[in-house]
Amino acid sequence: MDVHELKISCQKCRLSELCLPYGLESEELDRLEHIVQRPAPLRRGEVLYRAGGSFHAIYAVRSGALKIFSGSEDGHEQILGFYLPGELLGLDGMDKDLHKCTAVALETSSVCTLPFNQLSVLCEKIPGLQKRLFRLIGREIGVEHELLLMMGQKDAEERLAIFLVTLAARFKRRGYSQSEFRLPMSRHDLANYLGLTPETVSRLFGRFRKNGLIETNRSLVKLLDMSRLVTLCAGPEDAGRLAAVMN
Amino acid sequence: MDVHELKISCQKCRLSELCLPYGLESEELDRLEHIVQRPAPLRRGEVLYRAGGSFHAIYAVRSGALKIFSGSEDGHEQILGFYLPGELLGLDGMDKDLHKCTAVALETSSVCTLPFNQLSVLCEKIPGLQKRLFRLIGREIGVEHELLLMMGQKDAEERLAIFLVTLAARFKRRGYSQSEFRLPMSRHDLANYLGLTPETVSRLFGRFRKNGLIETNRSLVKLLDMSRLVTLCAGPEDAGRLAAVMN
DNA sequence: CGCGTCGTTGAAGCCGCTCAATAGATGTGG
DNA sequence: CCACATCTATTGAGCGGCTTCAACGACGCG
Incomplete structure (x- = not known):
C-alpha cells in the first residue's frame, strides 16, 4: 500500500x-x-x-x-x-x-x-x-x-461548537462523513488550540453530550444535531457565515 | 503637500x-x-x-x-x-x-x-x-x-506590554521615536484588538503609569523603561524573541 | 455653552482556570 | 495473560482575573 x-x-x-x-x-x-x-x-x-x-x-x-x-x-x-x-x-x-x-x-x-x-x-x-x-x-x-475572531469574541462553548462544525465541513469536503469522525488530536491539543484548558473542553463535551448534541467515545465524535450546533456557534450572523462553510 | x-x-x-x-x-x-x-x-x-x-x-x-x-x-x-x-x-x-x-x-x-x-x-x-x-x-x-499566541497564552498585562513593545519596534523601523509616540487607535479599538475590554486596558495603562513604566497623555505614550516592559511581556524565552524584534 | 463621545475609575459577579482525585486506556515486561 | 506503570480523560471544589454595569470627568465639536 x-x-x-x-x-x-x-x-x-x-x-x-x-x-x-x-x-x-x-x-x-x-x-x-x-x-x-x-x-x-x-x-x-x-x-x-x-x-x-x-x-x-x-x-x-x-x-x-x-x-x-x-x-x-x-x-x-x-x-x-x-x-x-x-x-x-x-x-x-x-x-x-x-x-x-x-x-x-x-x-x-x-x-x-x-x-x-x-x-x-x-x-x-x-x-x-x-x-x-x-x-x-x-x-x-x-x-x-x-x-482570531474566535479567540477574541467567543466563549468556551461557542469555540467548541465552531470547531466541531468547521471540522465536520472539512471532513465532508474530503469525502468523509460530516456527522461522525475521529478527532486526530488529543484533548490537550484541542484545548490549547481553542485557548482553553483540557478540563474545560472535557466539561463542554459532557454538556454537549447531556444536551443530545453529540455522542463521544474516546476520540470518536458523532454530531447528532448539526443545526442546533450551528446555532450554538453564535448569533444569527455567524450562523449564516458558518452555513456557507458547510455546503 | x-x-x-x-x-x-x-x-x-x-x-x-x-x-x-x-x-x-x-x-x-x-x-x-x-x-x-x-x-x-x-x-x-x-x-x-x-x-x-x-x-x-x-x-x-x-x-x-x-x-x-x-x-x-x-x-x-x-x-x-x-x-x-x-x-x-x-x-x-x-x-x-x-x-x-x-x-x-x-x-x-x-x-x-x-x-x-x-x-x-x-x-x-x-x-x-x-x-x-x-x-x-x-x-x-x-x-x-x-x-494567536498572545490571545491563547497571555494575560491582559502581558498583552498590553507586548503590544507596546512591538509597536515601538515598528515605529523605530520607520524612523520615528521608539520611546515616544502617538497611538493612532482608540482605547476601544486597542482593547478589541487585544481581546480585552476598554476598561481593562485603561486600568492597565494606569498600573503601568503607577509603576513608572510609561507616561500617557491622551493618545500620546512615552515608554520610560523598555527593559522592564520587555520583561513584562512574559517568561525568559519571549524576552529573547522580542529583543530580536527590537533591533 | 450644551451635547456626545471617549477615557477613567469603582463595585460586584461570573466564566474559565487551578488544584486535586479518580477512572479509563495504553503499553510493557515478567 | 496479567500486573504494573504511565498517560489521558473526566469530574469536582474553590479561586481569581477579567467582564459587566454604572457613574463620573475630560475633551472636542456643533
Missing part, C-alpha cells in the same frame, strides 16, 4: 481539486509533478519541520493529520492549526527563510514536499499555478482571521 | 525598503511604478475596502494608519490588525476574490493601490518581485501567529 501511495501522482490524486493542482492543465500538472517529492510517511509525533529550522519547502498533506505550534518548548506552546489532507502548510517560513513554528504529525501521515525555489520558478512559468498558490495563501490567512 | 505626495514614486519613497520594492532594480521599479495607483488620501473613518466587496488590489500604506476587522456589523467586530506606513494589506481577499474583512483609516492616510491582476503578471516577469511578495506574505502570516 505504501509503495502504491508513493507512486501516486498529482494527476490521479483525488485531493487535487482541494490542493495546488486544481485548475491546471495536464501538461502543467506534469511539470508540477516533477518537483514534488514524496518522502516516507511520518509516524505519530514525528516532526515535519521545526521552529528555527531553515525553510526550503511547503508541504501538502496527502493523508493523516498534522498540527503546527509556536512558542517555547516549556509547554507554553500555542497550537496554531491542524492540517488535513489537501491542505498546505509551511507558509510561515517564507518571511525569513526560517520556520517560526513546528509541524508534527498527529497520526501516521504522508505529505508531498514542494521545494519552494522550484515552486517559485514554476509559478513564473505557469500563471495558473501562481494564481492557485495565491488563493490557497489567501485561504490560510482567512482561516487565521476566523481563528 | 498632497500634490507633492501624489507625485512620489517608489524610486524615491523612503519606505521602499520596508515595502514591496525592496531589492528591485531600477528598471524593475519602473515597471512596478506603472501599475501603482495613488488615490486621494482617506480621512479618519473612511473605508478602503469592505467585507464582501470584490477584491481587485492589495494596498501599501504610505502614510497614516489603518485597521482591519472582521465579524458582524452589530458591534461584535474583531480587529485583526493595525497597519503602518510600508505595510501591505488586503491579502485576505486572494482566496475568493472577495474581501472577508473591512479596512478603515484611523487617521488621514495615503495608500498605494496595487491592482492584483497586474501585480500577478508582473510577478511572473520579475522574480525578485514575486520573491519579495512571498516574503511579505510570510511576514503577515507570522504576525498573525504571534497574535
